[in-house]
Amino acid sequence: MKQRLFSGIQPSGELHIGNYIGAIKQWLGFQESYESFFCIVDLHAITVRQDPAKLREQTRKLASWYLACGIDPEKSTMFVQSDVPAHAQMTWVFNTFTQMGELQRMTQYKDKSKQHAENINVGLFDYPVLMAADILLYDPEIVPVGEDQKQHIELARDIATRMNNAYGRELFVLPKYVGQKEGARVMGLDNPEKKMSKSAGSEWNYILLSDTADVVAKKIKRAVTDTDTVVRAGDDKPALTNLLTIYSMLTGTSIADLEKQYAGKGYGDFKTGMAEAMIAWLAPLQEKYAIYMNDPAELDRALSRGAQKANAVAQQKLHNVYQVVGLGR
Ligand code: TYM
Numbered sequence: 402m403k404q405r406l407f408s409g410i411q412p413s414g415e416l417h418i419g420n421y422i423g424a425i426k427q428w429l430g431f432q433e434s435y436e437s438f439f440c441i442v443d444l445h446a447i448t449v450r451q452d453p454a455k456l457r458e459q460t461r462k463l464a465s466w467y468l469a470c471g472i473d474p475e476k477s478t479m480f481v482q483s484d485v486p487a488h489a490q491m492t493w494v495f496n497t498f499t500q501m502g503e504l505q506r507m508t509q510y511k512d513k514s515k516q517h518a519e520n521i522n523v524g525l526f527d528y529p530v531l532m533a534a535d536i537l538l539y540d541p542e543i544v545p546v547g548e549d550q551k552q553h554i555e556l557a558r559d560i561a562t563r564m565n566n567a568y569g570r571e572l573f574v575l576p577k578y579v580g581q582k583e584g585a586r587v588m589g590l591d592n593p594e595k596k597m598s599k600s601a602g603s604e605w606n607y608i609l610l611s612d613t614a615d616v617v618a619k620k621i622k623r624a625v626t627d628t629d630t631v632v633r634a635g636d637d638k639p640a641l642t643n644l645l646t647i648y649s650m651l652t653g654t655s656i657a658d659l660e661k662q663y664a665g666k667g668y669g670d671f672k673t674g675m676a677e678a679m680i681a682w683l684a685p686l687q688e689k690y691a692i693y694m695n696d697p698a699e700l701d702r703a704l705s706r707g708a709q710k711a712n713a714v715a716q717q718k719l720h721n722v723y724q725v726v727g728l729g730r
Contacts, residue, residue: 407541409440412459417607419587419597423547437477448524465693480707487715491534533557538715540574548585554578590624593639614680621676632663
């Protein structure tokens with residue numbers, strides 16, 4: 402029997418290359434060897450105020466990007482979180498096994514409550530518990546994500562261990578964080594000290610999978626560089642390290658080879674080459690994306706099938722947990 406994988410992305414905006422490199426690229430490598438569950442986590446997205454019509458549209462867009470990037474709904478289970486009620490139900494049980502102090506320590510919660518000071522809702526606080534439910538419902542061995550999610554996976558492991566101990570049995574498999582060696586934390590193009598993020602405030606921070614060739618070229622041209630002029634990665638060169646990592650992850654050429662290729666050349670040549678490579682990489686993805694977006698019936702079929710498969714697994718798990726905890730008949 403294959404081991405399981407679970408991961409997800411919020412439909413809270415457009416996908417950027419940080420999401421692709423940190424998460425989706427890894428998924429593609431595991432899809433053949435793991436029984437995979439790829440979720441579109443819309444319940445997580447509403448912890449920040451969303452326009453209803455836009456959220457629904459973003460959910461479909463994200464599903465289309467999953468498919469365009471190479472998620473195969475025949476091999477894997479691709480589904481929308483709110484189509485599987487067990488996620489919210491399991492969250493309630495897990496809430497009673499999670500301490501306030503644990504959630505207060507979560508970095509993402511601290512960051513987001515600063516960003517959304519006018520709406521620090523209970524859902525934002527409870528977000529990591531919902532994420533633990535997402536994961537533990539499927540008993541996955543691995544959770545491939547970017548480094549920013551590592552702390553949440555540790556919490557999921559703690560909740561799983563606590564419940565396994567409380568009920569004296571292996572109720573849950575302990576999931577492992579899996580991240581890229583390079584690219585677990587893609588940094589902002591405008592600030593290599595902070596991670597690339599949809600909520601960065603400036604569009605010069607990120608490249609979206611939906612960006613046109615023109616925009617990609619402009620964004621790379623404006624990307625911050627280091628003070629010297631050498632195309633090289635290293636601890637003393639955060640900006641070039643980030644650009645070289647992105648370039649390398651998208652083309653498959655190692656950073657060492659890219660450094661050789663650009664030896665003796667300046668940042669101008671490097672950026673032109675990088676923009677060309679990125680545009681060439683994006684073009685076929687964007688074509689496929691358009692095909693899926695233009696066939697809503699097929700997308701609906703894929704999501705319905707996914708919801709059915711996910712519900713079967715999740716309901717069984719929820720039932721087991723209810724039994725053990727003393728809920729239900
Ligand atoms: P989200 O939607 O913010 O991001 C989706 C994925 O992209 C990764 N990522 C990055 N990787 C490298 N560099 C970056 N700059 C970068 N920015 C984002 C994230 O680590 C993530 O893998 N809480 C999650 C969604 C979630 C989830 C889950 C993930 C909900 N339930 C269960 C795994 C399992 C989140 O907000 O991701």
